[in-house]
Amino acid sequence: NAGVMQNPRHLVRRRGQEARLRCSPMKGHSHVYWYRQLPEEGLKFMVYLQKENIIDESGMPKERFSAEFPKEGPSILRIQQVVRGDSAAYFCASSPGMNTEAFFGQGTRLTVV
Amino acid sequence: TQLLEQSPQFLSIQEGENLTVYCNSSSVFSSLQWYRQEPGEGPVLLVTVVTGGEVKKLKRLTFQFGDARKDSSLHITAAQPGDTGLYLCAGARSNTGKLIFGQGTTLQVKP
Numbered sequence: 001n002a003g004v005m006q007n008p009r010h011l012v013r014r015r016g017q018e019a020r021l022r023c024s025p026m027k028g029h030s031h032v033y034w035y036r037q038l039p040e041e042g043l044k045f046m047v048y049l050q051k052e053n054i055i056d057e058s059g060m061p062k063e064r065f066s067a068e069f070p071k072e073g074p075s076i077l078r079i080q081q082v083v084r085g086d087s088a089a090y091f092c093a094s095s096p097g098m099n100t101e102a103f104f105g106q107g108t109r110l111t112v113v
Numbered sequence: 114t115q116l117l118e119q120s121p122q123f124l125s126i127q128e129g130e131n132l133t134v135y136c137n138s139s140s141v142f143s144s145l146q147w148y149r150q151e152p153g154e155g156p157v158l159l160v161t162v163v164t165g166g167e168v169k170k171l172k173r174l175t176f177q178f179g180d181a182r183k184d185s186s187l188h189i190t191a192a193q194p195g196d197t198g199l200y201l202c203a204g205a206r207s208n209t210g211k212l213i214f215g216q217g218t219t220l221q222v223k224p
Contacts, residue, residue: 035212042117043156045213098209099207105155
């Protein structure tokens with residue numbers, strides 16, 4: 001029973017490029033959450049999605065960031081025109097329902113050079 | 114605004130000592146979760162507490178949820194080097210789905 005799978009584990013992008021982070025939830029889970037973590041800090045909520053729907057994007061920056069969770073395939077967090085301040089670990093979590101326990105993937109560490 | 118305050122932020126102790134980590138808020142949560150995170154890895158869920166006053170034990174770890182569901186504590190008895198890591202508390206509110214995390218407590222247990 002595979003856990004939450006994120007890829008790539010490490011991603012290096014030059015300023016101005018696009019970053020695409022992928023998340024495959026656990027089997028049977030239809031709720032996906034994206035969080036961002038800066039060094040030695042807690043996780044900050046970004047967005048909450050169900051299949052084909054964005055439920056809560058209150059933590060997403062207004063520009064350059066978008067997320068989707070299509071009917072088929074993984075959830076994608078997309079960052080356009082990356083800047084150095086986007087460097088962080090991005091974690092995806094999934095759960096079977098809204099108020100149920102969430103399980104995290106291993107994260108994608110984005111470095112913008 | 115930090116809705117969940119964890120203390121202490123850093124803790125370095127000797128093997129065999131006891132310790133307590135606190136997670137405090139002025140807000141009420143429907144549940145509270147504790148995670149442990151190792152460098153380069155994702156958070157791993159340790160426990161979820163739901164009922165005010167609830168106490169849960171996981172081997173040498175004891176978790177408590179405050180009566181008013183605003184605070185929680187994690188107590189580790191006879192800490193071991195394998196307990197070293199970042200401990201995170203996270204609160205959930207009904208019908209929102211998202212978790213609100215504390216800033217974490219970095220624990221180092223020296224042999």
